[in-house]
Amino acid sequence: MARVDPHSYFDDAQPRSTRWRLKLRVDFERKVLAGEVVLFFDGGASGVVDLDTKGLTIKHASAPFELASEEPILGSRLRLTLPAGTKDVTIAYETSPSAAGLQWLSPEQTEGKKKPFLFSQCQAIHARGVVPCQDSAGARIRYAAEIDVPEGLTAVMSAGPDGDAPGENGRHVFRFNMPQPIPSYLLALAVGELQGRDLSHRSRVWAEPATIEKAAWEFAGVESMIAKAEALFGPYDWDRYDMLVLPPSFPYGGMENPRMTFLTPTLLAGDRSLVDVVAHELAHSWTGNLVTNATAEHFWLNEGFTVWAERRILKALHGDEAAALGWAIGQRELEEALERFSDTPALTCLRTHLTGVDPDDAFSNIPYEKGARFVTALERAAGTKAFDEFVKAYMKRFRFQSITTETFYAFVEEKLPGLPAKVHASAWLDKPGLPAGAPRFVSARLDELNALADGWAAGRRPDPAALRQAPAAELVVFLQRLPRELSAADCAWLDANLKLNERGNYEILAQWLAIAAASGYEPAFPRLRALLSSVGRMKYVRPLYQALGKTPAGRALAREVFASAAPTYHALTRRAAESAMAKYPA
Ligand code: BES
Ligand code: ZN
Helix, strand or coil: CCCCCCCCCCCCCCCCEEEEEEEEEEECCEEEEEEEEEEEEEEEEEEEEEEEEEECCCECCCCCCCCCCCECCCCEEEEHHHEEEEEEEEEECCCCCCCCCCCCCCHHCCCCCCEEEEEECCCCCCHHHHHHHHHHECCCEEEEEEEEEECCCCCEECCCCEEEECCCCCCEEEEEEEEEEEEEECCCCCEEEEEEEEEEEEEEEECCHHHHHHHHHHEEEHHHHHHHHHHCCCCCCCCCCCEEEECCCCCCEECCCCCCEECCCCCCCCCCCCCHHHHHHCCEEEEEEEEEECCHHHHHHHHHHHHHHHHHHHHHHHHHHHHHCCCHHHHHHHHHHHHHCEEEEHHCCCCCCCCCCCCHHHCCCHHHHHHHHHHHHHHHCCCHCCCCHHHHHHHHHHEEEEEHHHHHHHHHHCCCHHHHCCCHHHHHHHCCCCCCCCCCCCCHHHHHHHHHCCCCCCCCCCHHHHHHCCHHHHHHHHHHCCCCCCHHHHHHHHHHHHCCCCCCCCHHHHHHHHHHHHCCCCHHHHHHHHHHHHHCCCCHHHHHHHCCCHHHHHHHHHHHHHHHHHHCCCHHHHHHHHHHHHCCCC
């Protein structure tokens, strides 16, 4: 065979390393990881092996090697030539201080303000900036690791802990072992002043000491979610489900690192209203981590399936009405994404073609929300009972494997003959946009909220007392549906009656601030400045920079905030803000 992934030099005809041993020293002064990786070729191998690297300094390797010059998306190919019978190769190396997969935070960027913090984010193709490896989801690995950190800091990984001990010169060494085979994008590491709190016999939340209490309260219900998910998708295969609450610059809502989900602190609303993100990351334990997309071209298999799974968990826990609100919020996000990608409609297909396209640039809500609707179309056409059996069989058949859309399609056809044709699967997969007849989700409360928002333009105002107390998701549905640009008087009405500037729920706050930003409503600018100076979650940062582009005062604010906050942003967040500002009128 040959290269099978447009984003990797991995070649499936070459020997495959299925196990790593990592030994890394975390150097906060120089902002580098330095040490070695041993790549094991169990059974022995020989010949050429191409690895992915990005920004790595290769100090030494135990086999002959050649490092090619850097390609913009892929990075630098590291070509090893293994002598016959090679069982392992040791590579001594160092990461770059500007590695996109690592963010090094100063103490001021943490809650505690005293100790530095490091976290990784390897999906989609940033593992190669952390470890030289076959960085393709089709090449699964097990790993052991030794992480050497300054005394007083704790290391956690997407793995099981395997002991820790004092090291030399005021250092401490944490050992880990990951016995289940994972794709490289699920490698994860975080180091900081961390405390853990048990939530159940198999779940613990980690956070900085200043946030641990709030985090333990917010996620206390996680065991009931695990139980519901097991009933739906089969046994939980990863032993433990721990979670880590990161500092606010974390660029995503959550990341499904196995055994250690990474979460943004913006979920700590104080009322458990944002735990759908935990349901989502937990669901990835099946859809994504157990059955994995073979490449980013099949990303919908991970995310579309997981959004569907997340809403099944939510429905089992909180009922149909709650799930319908989730679908409605997603519908608006989908429409916005289709609009944002109207110039590149090929990226609105579920099955994408990404040669020459950076997966971070192709990222959108489309694989999530269109994908979840496709899965629902299959579920409705098959009947829920038959489809639930299908899902369990799918998990069993492909567990610990990485598959393509075509493999999925063939498996549906095998288990539920005729089903793909019945739902027009090829239109969902290979045609842009949302197929006519896509599933709709109805609820009485949803109709009421939509009517309230639709009355706004005609001058009708909702009863503030009723809406002020409404559950967070209801308020989000209402705000999402309001016109994007409102008069100053309208903005003032909303803020005064619904107390929007004071909200601790970031979904509500971000909806409100998007309207305020697009409307050039200056009384909300301090709140906007504060959010954009502290929170790095791209879901909020990108739309807010976009909305600020609508008025001269907004653009001035965006440029001012960016100038001061950019050095504290994650590389991905910085890029998202920059690309939004690049579209501002001159
Ligand atoms: N795996 C994703 C995050 C991701 C995707 C990181 C692609 C890098 C590249 C994660 O599971 C996710 O989807 N997070 C969402 C949660 C939401 C859909 C509930 C997020 O971050 O907002
Ligand atoms: Zn996801």
